[in-house]
Amino acid sequence: MDRESVDISVKMGNLKLKNPFVVGSGPTARSVDQIREAEDNGWAGVSLKLTIDPFPYLNLPPRYRWLRREKLHIFTAEKRLRPEESLKLLEEARKATSEILIFPNITYDGEDYEGWGKLAKRFEDAGAHAIELNMCCPNMSFNLQATGESTTKATGASLGSDLEELPKVVKIVTEAVKIPVIVKLTPEGNKIAQAADVSLKAGATAVGGVANRLGIPDIDIWQPMGSVYRLQDQITLGCLSGPWIRPLALRDTYEMRYYLGKEPFILGSGGVSDLQSAVQQIMVGADAVWICTETMLRGFDWLPGMIEDLKNYMKQMGYSKIRDFRDILHRNIAAADELKVHDGYAVVDLNKCNACGLCWNIGHCPAITHPNDVTTIDAEKCLGCSTCVDVCPRKAISMVERVAR
Numbered sequence: 001m002d003r004e005s006v007d008i009s010v011k012m013g014n015l016k017l018k019n020p021f022v023v024g025s026g027p028t029a030r031s032v033d034q035i036r037e038a039e040d041n042g043w044a045g046v047s048l049k050l051t052i053d054p055f056p057y058l059n060l061p062p063r064y065r066w067l068r069r070e071k072l073h074i075f076t077a078e079k080r081l082r083p084e085e086s087l088k089l090l091e092e093a094r095k096a097t098s099e100i101l102i103f104p105n106i107t108y109d110g111e112d113y114e115g116w117g118k119l120a121k122r123f124e125d126a127g128a129h130a131i132e133l134n135m136c137c138p139n140m141s142f143n144l145q146a147t148g149e150s151t152t153k154a155t156g157a158s159l160g161s162d163l164e165e166l167p168k169v170v171k172i173v174t175e176a177v178k179i180p181v182i183v184k185l186t187p188e189g190n191k192i193a194q195a196a197d198v199s200l201k202a203g204a205t206a207v208g209g210v211a212n213r214l215g216i217p218d219i220d221i222w223q224p225m226g227s228v229y230r231l232q233d234q235i236t237l238g239c240l241s242g243p244w245i246r247p248l249a250l251r252d253t254y255e256m257r258y259y260l261g262k263e264p265f266i267l268g269s270g271g272v273s274d275l276q277s278a279v280q281q282i283m284v285g286a287d288a289v290w291i292c293t294e295t296m297l298r299g300f301d302w303l304p305g306m307i308e309d310l311k312n313y314m315k316q317m318g319y320s321k322i323r324d325f326r327d328i329l330h331r332n333i334a335a336a337d338e339l340k341v342h343d344g345y346a347v348v349d350l351n352k353c354n355a356c357g358l359c360w361n362i363g364h365c366p367a368i369t370h371p372n373d374v375t376t377i378d379a380e381k382c383l384g385c386s387t388c389v390d391v392c393p394r395k396a397i398s399m400v401e402r403v404a405r
């Protein structure tokens, strides 16, 4: 297959994304310069930073932590946009760019749901290519509820996990605008697939997962009242993102695809930062991915290299379009009662082993002993679990399948 025959575009409703990569809503999608830079580097789309109308009830300058060792990003404090700011941003960005698709990410927090429709319409009139409903942010009313604060608000993750109220909002918005409506959903509440389903039935063109979970950040046990954030007094529940969250994010996409079937357009997100993590999202069911944390850490200019890698990968694998490998892992993920395991045991290569002793201490292992400091594995007692292979820093242990005698 030649390079030209590889097509990485995807179709979302009547919109064509030239590739499956969209800058996820967040701090790298709030200025014309950022959007222009994203376009220059080949991003298919950009989801603007959240706009809240009326004025956001939680709105502070950003305080972030990137825990490099854990590959975990975490934040609470964050600045949202007012409608006037984001409408101006959208209009200016449309003039400054020619092909990048722009999706405002919105929350209406007024008295009645009609306001959602009116807000969406203002963005449609200002030139939005699609509207993204923020049914995902766990850092607003959901955070307040989780920390025991009383609130009458229901925005972001609170509304997005309410299967009765969510479709009412989606219906109002889809009736108010002609452009595609994307519903960005939360995994909090464990109902992401059902929430995606009711959103599509209410008229949404596409659904997606935010991946963010609320967590408690690493706490210094010697100063337990101190905040891990710089320039911030208290410890708060934090919104987790980045590579650390990948396995959970893959599950979110998988659950949506499994529940919704083949047709609906799904955007995945959560720790996508390279070819491997992008392809994994597609393989469990995503048509496109939002990428946020990696753009915060590295900007936009690494995408052309990844697109090149993706085309080469597809060529080598014999895939001519994204749909050729979308869902393939999804189909192969077995239910727990279908599992088939092979009988086997671990063996050690004493030429590689330096008797460091790490595998000697594995708490559940009945097979490893070390007479005279020589690592010895009793194949008859071995459970075949393979923990020792992962523990050994010298790659001295491997698994052998037991053949029937």
Ligand SMILES: Cc1cc2nc3c(=O)[nH]c(=O)nc-3n(C[C@H](O)[C@H](O)[C@H](O)COP(=O)(O)O)c2cc1C
Pocket: 024, 025, 026, 027, 048, 049, 050, 064, 073, 075, 078, 105, 134, 136, 137, 184, 209, 210, 211, 212, 240, 241, 242, 243, 245, 269, 270, 271, 272, 290, 291, 292, 293, 294
């Ligand atoms: C600092 C920060 C701010 C974010 N703000 C928004 C937002 O305003 N609206 C939204 O829908 N998602 C928001 N997100 C979620 C991201 O768009 C993305 O879905 C999520 O972080 C998982 O992807 P990632 O690991 O690539 O960041 C934000 C994420 C981060 C880290």
Ligand code: SF4
Pocket: 345, 346, 362, 364, 365, 366, 367, 368, 377, 381, 382, 383, 384, 385, 386, 387, 388, 389
């Ligand atoms: S595979 Fe499991 S049981 Fe067997 S030697 Fe290794 S750690 Fe022990």
Ligand code: SF4
Pocket: 348, 352, 353, 354, 355, 356, 357, 358, 359, 360, 375, 391, 392, 393, 394, 395, 396, 397
């Ligand atoms: S962990 Fe590896 S190197 Fe260390 S004792 Fe075990 S087999 Fe040898």
